[in-house]
Amino acid sequence: MSDIIVPKMSAKKTFIKNPEKPVQKYRFLVQVFFALICIWIGIEFYFFIKYLETGGAAGSSYRPPGVEGFLPISALMSVYNFLLTGKIHPAHPAGMFILVAIFAVSFVFGKSFCSWICPIGLLSELVGDFSDKIYKKLFKRRIKLPRIFDYPLRSLKYLLLGFFIYAIFFAMTTTALQFFLNSPYNKIADVKMWYFFADISRFSLIVIASLFVLSIFIRNFWCRYLCPYGALLGLISLLSATKIKRETKCCIDCNLCAKVCPSFIKVDKVVSVRSDECTMCLSCVDICPVANTLNVKTKIVEKKFPKQYIGFGIIGIYILIIGIGIVSGNWNNNISKEEYLILHKNIDSIGHPTSTQDIKKLNRASENGADNGTKQFFKD
Numbered sequence: 001m002s003d004i005i006v007p008k009m010s011a012k013k014t015f016i017k018n019p020e021k022p023v024q025k026y027r028f029l030v031q032v033f034f035a036l037i038c039i040w041i042g043i044e045f046y047f048f049i050k051y052l053e054t055g056g057a058a059g060s061s062y063r064p065p066g067v068e069g070f071l072p073i074s075a076l077m078s079v080y081n082f083l084l085t086g087k088i089h090p091a092h093p094a095g096m097f098i099l100v101a102i103f104a105v106s107f108v109f110g111k112s113f114c115s116w117i118c119p120i121g122l123l124s125e126l127v128g129d130f131s132d133k134i135y136k137k138l139f140k141r142r143i144k145l146p147r148i149f150d151y152p153l154r155s156l157k158y159l160l161l162g163f164f165i166y167a168i169f170f171a172m173t174t175t176a177l178q179f180f181l182n183s184p185y186n187k188i189a190d191v192k193m194w195y196f197f198a199d200i201s202r203f204s205l206i207v208i209a210s211l212f213v214l215s216i217f218i219r220n221f222w223c224r225y226l227c228p229y230g231a232l233l234g235l236i237s238l239l240s241a242t243k244i245k246r247e248t249k250c251c252i253d254c255n256l257c258a259k260v261c262p263s264f265i266k267v268d269k270v271v272s273v274r275s276d277e278c279t280m281c282l283s284c285v286d287i288c289p290v291a292n293t294l295n296v297k298t299k300i301v302e303k304k305f306p307k308q309y310i311g312f313g314i315i316g317i318y319i320l321i322i323g324i325g326i327v328s329g330n331w332n333n334n335i336s337k338e339e340y341l342i343l344h345k346n347i348d349s350i351g352h353p354t355s356t357q358d359i360k361k362l363n364r365a366s367e368n369g370a371d372n373g374t375k376q377f378f379k380d
């Protein structure tokens with residue numbers, strides 16, 4: 001009898017207390033697991049950079065392929081190239097497999113990458129939880145931007161995504177795409193990215209610090225308003241087979257699910273959560289006090305998916321796709337240590353296309369042959 005509750009909110013309904021244990025602790029462990037992998041990759045890559053800087057005399061010649069997970073634009077180009085040619089481009093194949101794994105996870109479990117895997121998502125969440133606590137103490141509620149600002153700002157990440165989609169899928173010819181993938185800039189993009197953060201400019205530092213401060217005042221500022229990667233996964237998640245579903249018959253309208261949702265989704269007002277902002281964090285499912293009222297369900301069989309298995313599902317898909325990359329011999333790239341050393345020596349002269357004008361130039365250059373085109377990547 002102890003689990004029969006008569007709620008204050010809806011005196012007419014009696015309900016059975018939700019007996020399921022929350023999964024937030026496991027989600028946090030999965031986030032930490034992926035964050036540790038990223039740190040490990042960073043340490044290995046640091047020694048590879050030392051190897052390049054010392055002309056091969058120190059550090060380690062091993063370059064962790066996982067670093068390509070931080071080159072999403074190049075990976076998207078590789079996916080497009082694969083769709084066009086049926087061939088895996090050898091410059092950053094691991095990046096392509098990682099991106100495909102993330103797409104697959106998004107198809108199956110929605111935008112779960114953001115709340116289960118992404119280290120920026122973890123950082124954003126920790127900052128958001130911390131500031132929520134302070135706001136709740138000060139104002140007895142969380143702070144959310146008014147709709148008049150929230151909606152236009154949310155479109156920014158789609159504008160950024162639109163630019164990348166246009167630049168890759170529409171502005172570049174197939175030849176230019178392959179030309180870019182073969183270019184010195186693409187080959188050494190991971191090393192360039194390292195120096196971007198290692199020798200960060202004052203302007204970039206101010207931008208990053210501002211984003212951090214804004215995230216304290218406005219929850220998930222980067223993820224909610226600016227991240228084009230999240231925008232793409234949000235769109236894919238709309239096609240996802242898995243959704244959070246609310247059983248209106250047993251819902252007692254306590255509003256707890258909406259109050260806890262980090263994406264400010266009105267879970268208590270919908271039957272099925274169909275939002276590009278839902279990150280499948282399961283906070284709403286965990287907090288719902290009524291048994292079998294808020295569930296994770298799959299579209300295909302309309303069956304409840306046990307929430308405790310979602311973490312295993314995400315890791316399983318990830319391991320499966322990356323495993324295919326490794327077993328098929330497409331995990332390591334084909335750039336030799338000697339080529340890396342030469343590219344590193346010339347790194348300051350290797351430029352990249354930054355605008356649609358540059359891409360047009362690249363198209364023209366690729367039509368004129370590889371040698372002319374290569375020069376486009378080197379600054380005058």
Ligand code: SF4
Binds near residue numbers: 278281282285
């Ligand atoms: S709707 Fe639920 S699962 Fe989706 S973001 Fe909000 S709390 Fe997380």
Ligand code: SF4
Binds near residue numbers: 246252257
């Ligand atoms: S679905 Fe939301 S509003 Fe309904 S009982 Fe659960 S937590 Fe409360």
